[in-house]
Amino acid sequence: MERKKTFIEDLDRGFYDIKNKDIYSYKADKGLTKEIILNISKEKNDPEWMRDFRLKSLEIYNNMELPTWGPSLDELDMDNIVTYVKPNTQMKGNWNEVPEDIKDTFEKLGIPKAERESLAGVGAQYDSEVVYHSIKEELVKQGIVYTDMETALREYEDIVKEYFMKLVPPNDHKFVALHGAVWSGGSFVYVPEGVDVEIPLQSYFRLNSPGAGQFEHTLIIVEKGARLHFIEGCSAPKYNVTNLHAGCVELYVKEGATLRYSTIENWSRNMLNLNTKRAVVEKNGTIEWVSGSFGSKISMLYPMSILKGEGAKAEFTGITFAGKGQHLDTGAKVVHAAPYTSSAINTKSISKSGGVAIYRGAVKITPNAHHTKASVSCESLMLDDISRSDTLPVLDILNDEVDIGHEAKIGRISDEAIFYLMSRGISEEEAKAMIVRGFAEPIAKELPLEYAVEMNNLINLELEGSIG
C-alpha cells in the first residue's frame, strides 16, 4: 500500500512581510572596505578604541576562511551587502514620537501591546539603529540599566570596554570578525547584585532595508544573585536580494545569578542568519536558552554555554522548523569547565516541503570538570520524503567522573497515532496538526505566553488545510 504523503503550500507570512519604503538618513556604500568602516565609525561617533577595534576586526575578517562545514554560503556576496543603514529618526523614549511607518510595523508585530501588558522594558531596532527604548521607572530605581548599545558605549564606556567581544572575540570565526567591524545597534542590560527582575525585558530587531545587513550587539551582565528574563525577537520582510544577519550576543552570568534568554526568530526567507550567541556562567549560576528558529533561508546558530564556575548550570530548549527553500543548521554547544556542573539540551526539529533541518551540537567536558552531568536529546520529525533532517552531535569527554547521555530519534508521524485520533472523530488534517503541536509542546511551554501563541500560529499556518 502506498502511503499518503504530506503536502504543504508555502507559508503566508502575513504581517511579517509588510515592507516599508527604504527611507534612511545615512546608508553606507555596498561592500566592505577600510573606508566604509571608517565612515560607519565616524557616523556613529565611536571612541577611538572602538574605531581601532573595528579596523582590527576587518583585518581578521579578510584573513579568515569560510567555515569548512555546514550549509554552502556561496550566495553571500559581501560586495553587495550594505552593512549600515541609519533610519531617518533619533532614538525615542516615547512611542508616539517614533515615525509613523516604523511605529506601524512594530504595532503590527505586537511590540507596544506586549510592553503594556507583560514587559518591564522594550527596545526596538529598525535596520542598523535602535529607534525606541523604554524601561519601567521602578527598575531604573533598582539600578537596572537597559538601553541601546550606542548609549551604553557613551554612558557606561568602562563596562562596555571591559566586556565587549571578550567572550566572543573577533578571531572566533569569520562572521564574528565581520560583526566586530560593522556592528551597530543592539541592547545593553546590566542587572546589579541581588536584583530580581520579575517581568521580562524584550528587544525586537527588524530589518527593513533590502540587500542590507543587521549586526546588532547584545551585551547582558547579570551580577551576583540577580535574575533576568530577556526576550529577543527578529523579523524582516522578504526581498529578492540576499539580506544578512550576523548579530552577536554576549551573556555574563555571575555567581548564583540566573538568566533566561528566549528567542523566536522569524527572518524572511531571503535572509542569511549567521548569528553567534555565548554565555559564561560563574559559580552556581544558571543560563537557560529557549530558541525557536522558523525563518531565514540559511541559519547557522549554535548558542554556547561556558560553565566556568563550580555548580554552574545550562539548559537549552530549541525548536527548528525548516520549510521550502530553507536550510536551518542549528544546535547548541556546552563546555563544562568546572566541577559539579550540569547541562541539558533538548531539541526538536521539523522539516517539510524540501526544507533541511540539521541539529549540530557539541558537549565538551574538560579534565578538571569532575562530577559533571550532561544530557542531550534530539528529536526530528520528517513530514515528507523531499526534505532532509540530520543529527550531528559530538561528545568530547576528558574526565572519568562524569555522567553523560545522548539520544536522538528520527521519524514520521505514526499511522497508529493518526488512526487513533481519527477513530475519535478528529479529521486527518486536524490529527496531524495536533501531533505536530504536541511534538512542539515541550518547547512551547518554555516560551512566554504570547510567543507560545505565535509559535503555535506559525505551526498552524504551515500545516493548515494542506495535509493529506
Added chain:
Amino acid sequence: MSDRILKNINKIPVRTWRWLGVNDLSIDSKIPEIKPYNKGILQDTCEEALKVIHVNKDNTNLRIFDGLNYEGISKEATDQVKNHYNTGVFIQTYEDKKNLEPIFIEYSMDKESPVVIDDNVIIAEENSEITVVFKYDSNSNEKYFHNGLTRIYGKKGSIINLIKIQNISDSSIHLDANAAELEEDATINYVSVELGGIHSITNYKADLKGYRSSTNLYSIYLGDKERNIDINYLINHYGKETRSSIETRGALLDKSNKIFRGTLDFKKGSSKSKGQEEEYAVLLSPNVRNRSVPILLCTEDDVEGQHAASAGKIDENKLFYLMSRGLSEKEAKKLIIEAAFNPILNRIPLEKVKNEISESVRRKLTDD
C-alpha cells in the same frame, strides 16, 4: 613508503567544527617496508562446499570489487592494499549451502613477517550461510603494521557472519577496513573485537541495497595504556524495509583515547526502514579522552532511526554490591567489564579462540 598514507583517516560523512578533532584523523607514523608474508593463514581444512583460495597477484577474483565505491580507512590506505597486498583470502560459497563449519583465518605477525597487508573477499551465493573468523595477532612486543581490506558481497537471502578479532602488540598499527554490499534479504552480522595496538583503526561500511537486507554490528574495544581507538561505521539504507543495528561497548583505562563515529544514513527510497545505534563507554581513569559522534542522516520520511550514546563511571551500585561480597575494587571493576563484554565475546563461534580472548581481556584489566 611515505607517511602520507596515515592522513585523512576515517573521515565522517559530514564535517563539523574543527576544534573537536573528529572530522578525520592523522597519525604521525611511518609505514614500514612491505615484506612478503609467507605463512599459512587458514587454520582448518575447508569443506568441499566452499571455494577458498589464497590470493596472489594473478588472482583476478579480487578485481570484481574494483568498481565498488569504497574509500576505506583512507584512499591511500586502500590503494596500498589493492596495489601491494602480501596476503589475503578469497572465499566463495555455493548456492543454498548452509551449516558450514566456521572458517578461521589467522594473520600472525612476528620478526620475520612484521607486516600484514591483506586483501580479502567474501562472496556468499544465494541462500547460503557462512561464518568467517579473522584473527590478527602478534607473538612479541615489537612494533608491527597491519593494513587490511575485506570486501563482502551478500547475494539474495545469504547470511554472512564476519568476526574480526585484533590482539596485536601495544605499539603496533592496525588499520582494518570492511565494506559490504547486500542484495535482497541478505544479512551480515559483524562482530568486532579490538584489544591491541597503539592505533586501533577500524572502518565498516554496509550498503543495504536489496529489499529487506540487514546488518547487525556488535563491537567491543578495550583502551589501555596509550591506545588510540578510532572507529568509523557507516550504514547506508538504500532498499525498502532494510534494518540495521549497531551496538558498541568499550572500556577506557590509563591514557587511552577513543573516537567513535557511527552514521545511519536513510537514503531517499528506503521507506519503512529502521536503524538503531547504541554506544556505551565505561571510563576508568581521569586521563582518558572519549569522543562520540553518533550521526543520523535522513532524506526519507517513512523511516525510524534512533541513536544513543552514553559514557560514565562504572555503575556504583554494582560495584558496591560486589565489594560488599568481599571483592576488591579492582576485582569488582574487572568483573563488571567482563560481564559487559561477554554477550559480544560469546558471538565468537570457536571455543578455543573465545577463551583465549577472554583470558587476554582479563589480563589487560589486571596489568598495572
